[in-house]
Amino acid sequence: xxxxxxxxxxxxxxxxxxxxxxxxxxxxxxxxxxxxxxxxxxxxxxxxxxxxxxxxxxxxxxxxxxxxxxxxxxxxxxxxxxxxxxxxxxxxxxxxxxxxxxxxxxxxxxxxxxxxxxxxxxxxxxxxxxxxxxxxxxxxxxxxxxxxxxxxxxxxxxxxxxxxxxxxxxxxxxxxxxxxxxxxxxxxxxxxxxxxxxxxxxxxxxxxxxxxxxxxxxxxxxxxxxxxxxxxxxxxxxxxxxxxxxxxxxxxxxxxxxxxxxxxxxxxxxxxxxxxxxxxxxxxxxxxxxxxxxxxxxxxxxxxxxxxxxxxxxxx
Amino acid sequence: xxxxxxxxxxxxxxxxxxxxxxxxxxxxxxxxxxxxxxxxxxxxxxxxxxxxxxxxxxxxxxxxxxxxxxxxxxxxxxxxxxxxxxxxxxxxxxxxxxxxxxxxxxxxxxxxxxxxxxxxxxxxxxxxxxxxxxxxxxxxxxxxxxxxxxxxxxxxxxxxxxxxxxxxxxxxxxxxxxxxxxxxxxxxxxxxxxxxxxxxxxxxxxxxxxxxxxxxxxxxxxxxxxxxxxxxxxxxxxxxxxxxxxxxxxxxxxxxxxxxxxxxxxx
Numbered sequence: 001x002x003x004x005x006x007x008x009x010x011x012x013x014x015x016x017x018x019x020x021x022x023x024x025x026x027x028x029x030x031x032x033x034x035x036x037x038x039x040x041x042x043x044x045x046x047x048x049x050x051x052x053x054x055x056x057x058x059x060x061x062x063x064x065x066x067x068x069x070x071x072x073x074x075x076x077x078x079x080x081x082x083x084x085x086x087x088x089x090x091x092x093x094x095x096x097x098x099x100x101x102x103x104x105x106x107x108x109x110x111x112x113x114x115x116x117x118x119x120x121x122x123x124x125x126x127x128x129x130x131x132x133x134x135x136x137x138x139x140x141x142x143x144x145x146x147x148x149x150x151x152x153x154x155x156x157x158x159x160x161x162x163x164x165x166x167x168x169x170x171x172x173x174x175x176x177x178x179x180x181x182x183x184x185x186x187x188x189x190x191x192x193x194x195x196x197x198x199x200x201x202x203x204x205x206x207x208x209x210x211x212x213x214x215x216x217x218x219x220x221x222x223x224x225x226x227x228x229x230x231x232x233x234x235x236x237x238x239x240x241x242x243x244x245x246x247x248x249x250x251x252x253x254x255x256x257x258x259x260x261x262x263x264x265x266x267x268x269x270x271x272x273x274x275x276x277x278x279x280x281x282x283x284x285x286x287x288x289x290x291x292x293x294x295x296x297x298x299x300x301x302x303x304x305x306x307x308x309x310x311x312x313x314x315x316x
Numbered sequence: 317x318x319x320x321x322x323x324x325x326x327x328x329x330x331x332x333x334x335x336x337x338x339x340x341x342x343x344x345x346x347x348x349x350x351x352x353x354x355x356x357x358x359x360x361x362x363x364x365x366x367x368x369x370x371x372x373x374x375x376x377x378x379x380x381x382x383x384x385x386x387x388x389x390x391x392x393x394x395x396x397x398x399x400x401x402x403x404x405x406x407x408x409x410x411x412x413x414x415x416x417x418x419x420x421x422x423x424x425x426x427x428x429x430x431x432x433x434x435x436x437x438x439x440x441x442x443x444x445x446x447x448x449x450x451x452x453x454x455x456x457x458x459x460x461x462x463x464x465x466x467x468x469x470x471x472x473x474x475x476x477x478x479x480x481x482x483x484x485x486x487x488x489x490x491x492x493x494x495x496x497x498x499x500x501x502x503x504x505x506x507x508x509x510x511x512x513x514x515x516x517x518x519x520x521x522x523x524x525x526x527x528x529x530x531x532x533x534x535x536x537x538x539x540x541x542x543x544x545x546x547x548x549x550x551x552x553x554x555x556x557x558x559x560x561x562x563x564x565x566x567x568x569x570x571x572x573x574x575x576x577x578x579x580x581x582x583x
Contacts, residue, residue, distance in 0.1 A: 053414065174438050181437035181444055182423070182430045182451075185416070189424050192411035195373060198393040199403055200491060201428035214434055256414045 016165050020158045028157040035161055035229055037269045038168040039222045044249040044261035045175050046218035051247070052256030053179055054211050055191030056106055059243050060117035063124040064094045064216040066238035068223025070128060070135055073144045073233050083147045087224040094220035095213045102209030121240050128235045140234030147228040154228075164225050171218055175258055178214070187211060252293055254300025263301045267293075321385075324349045324495050324526045325370070330379035330389070332362075332369055332550075339365040340376070341550045347495070347543075352517065352527045354537045357547035358570055363530040364406055366547065367497050370528075371403045372396040383495065398428055400494035404484040404501060406530075410472040418475070418483055419455055419468035425490025426451040451490075458486045462516060478509045482516075489520070496520065498529040502536050514539055538562070546570070 016034070024030040047061045071090035075081035081089075105116050128135045135141055147154045147163065154160040178184055189197035190204050198204055227233050245268070253264025275285045297304050323346040332340040339362045347353045355363050368374040370381055372393035381389040388396050402425075411421050430451060436444050459468055462482040467475065472483060481501055488496055498517075502510050510533065517540050521527060531537050537544065537558070544561045546553040548570045554561060561567055 055413070177441065178434055178437045181432060181441075182427070182448060183432035183434055183437045185420055185424060186427060186432055188414050188416050188420070189411045189427075192413045192416065193409050195393070196405065196409040197411070197424075199371060199373070199397050200424055200487070201394050201397040203392075203394045210434055 013169070020161055026158070031157050031161040032229075033269065033273055035157075035164050035225075037266050038164045039226050039229075040246070040249065040265040040269055041168050041262050042171050042218055042222040042225075043246045044253070044265040045172060045258055046215040046222075047246050048250055048255060048258060048261040049175055049178065049187075049211060049218075050215045051250060052258075052261070053184060053191065054187040054208060056208060056212070057110065057114045058117040059114050059240065059247065060119075060121035060124075061215075061219055061246050062238045062240070062242035063117075063121040064098070064219035065223040065226070065242065066124050066128060066235075067094045067097065067216075068220030069227040069233050069238065070141070070223070071220070072224035073141045073227040074134065076228075077141065077144045083145070083224070083228060084149060087221065090220045090224050091217045094216040098213040098216035099209060102212045103205055106208040106212060107205065118240055118243075121238075121243055125235050125239055128238075136234075138235060140232055142232040144227050144231045144233070146231075147225075160229060164229075167221060167225065171221070172258065172262065175218075179258060183207075248290065252290065252300055254302035257300075257302050260300045260302035263305070267301060322346075322348050323382075324384060325528065326380075326382040326385075327366075327370065328380040328382070330366070330369055330376045330381065332365055332374070332376050338550050340369065342379075343547065343550070343552050344379075345545045345552065345555060347526060347528050349526055350521065350524060351542040352521050352529060352540050353543045353545065354541035355528060355530045355545050355547065356532075356534075356537060357553070360549070361547040362550040363547055364499055365550075367403060367499055367528075367530060371401060371497055397491065400492075401497065402488040402491045402493035402495075403497035404481070404488055404499055406499040406503075408477070408480045408484055410480060410483060410487075412472055415471060417468065418459070418464065418470050418472055419452070421472055421483060422455040422458060422468075422486050422490050423448075423451055425487040426455070428491060455486075455490060458489050461489070461519075462486045463512065478505045481505070485516070489525075493525060495526045495528065498527060498531075500530055500532060502531055502533045510536060 019034060020026060020031050024034070043061060043065060047058065050056050050058050068087070068090040071093055072083065072086040075086035075089060076083050101120065105113065105120065108116050129138050131137075147160060149163065154163055179187070186197075186202055186207055189200070189202060190207060194204050226237075249264035249268050250261050251264070252267060253262065254260025271286055271289065272282065275282045278285055293301065325347040327346070328344050330340050330343045331338070343362075343366065355366060357363055365374070369376040369389070372388070372391055372395070375390050379389065380387055383396070383399055383401055386399065388399065388401075411424060430447055432444070456468060459465055462485055464479060464482055464486065467479070472480060475483060481504070485498075485501065502513055505513060514536060517527060517529070529537075529541070541558055543556070544558055545555045546561060546564075546567050553570055554564045554567050556564070
């Protein structure tokens, strides 16, 4: 039991490692489902840093997802830049944007912050649609080549699957390292009571902006991965609806836990694969399941699982 | 006066107005190094406003505040905290989100020593851990010092109100302050708790930490204060030793009403 409580995380890693050959049955579609799960885990975890730990509500997370996707897409499809560099440039642009907007935007609180981030998302989408010659406008941007690494093109879905999940793994590990450190404690203080936190020497605008930059860089990586996987991107994929979807994943899984958003993203991406057989009723059933989870599990899926584990442990 | 090295804090001609109401009018006073100075006055006298003006929560409209001969009026609270000032709050303000424990709260006081960064958290885990362990040891010692030994893993919300106040005190001490501002730390404590609290404050002063305390409990004030300043309706009414203040006619009137009125009551 002790071994399990310390090394439980190896189990999901083994599952991810053998999935393409077992449950996935070597089918591009089935590994594709988990590639999407991985990409959304990155988005949900990076947003959890911002909302769950630092308490800064953002309804514009998909904007940085878009910046990553379009930077990668445009640079590789139109200018033949190496995908690795394109991804790094996307991260740089996202981080710079977060740095420039961080101080003024994060000075706002609650609803005002939510509105400002929502507007930010809309501005990015409007720019993408407006700069048609550059981004392909509303009709989207195509011909994005597959990812390349060390001269090796990841055309094969299984190669790309492993590439995505290695990045997911590092981002989860990095996020956990951040929240479990004294930096994470600083974020919790800002979340709890910002004016009081400042009395302990915490320059809260600086810390909020730094975290915003990290969160945006992660979202940008997710965008690059998405663009190279799809080969075609359109503004619809990055709108406010997309941001709200990421938020739903957070609350569904349990905010401020890192593991919760991982579960939430997995749940939200797997659910349609199960309910698609209900055809016209798919959306209705998805909606009902969401409402049930959100109403009856205020601490999310992660909360329920923790409760169950504790109950089992007590009996043992 | 401000140039004098005897004073750790010098407040000069501070004015603070809230929508036309004068909360503080031309208040000046100093706090001597190593002293416990009490700031007293009737309700609404401007005591908490004064503390907020000093700590930077609500900076003064005009006037100067010097901490160790350095002007701090107008600086943000985090800058002031880095210069060696720490405070507690009238209504306890502990950090409780994400199941932050008692120990987490105290460790937060070490922020300026740890100075955490994302880069360090991700790539220099060993160095961060070492600093964290040093801070942890200091935090546990401070919890012992204030009398909260063994409570480190509890959630702050589960502590009694008196213990929450002690936790706030430990968190402030963790910053290694030169000057400590306490806003009614004894309110809500029972008699036994007040007694041990007095001992604790004297022990803190003996560590060389100067204290400016706002307090309603006169028993506490008379026992520990080296020096008292009295505010009434935002103005300085009197300043002096506990003996001088207890004999001061104006102060007695401010607290008890004029003699005529009190006579009427007795009749």
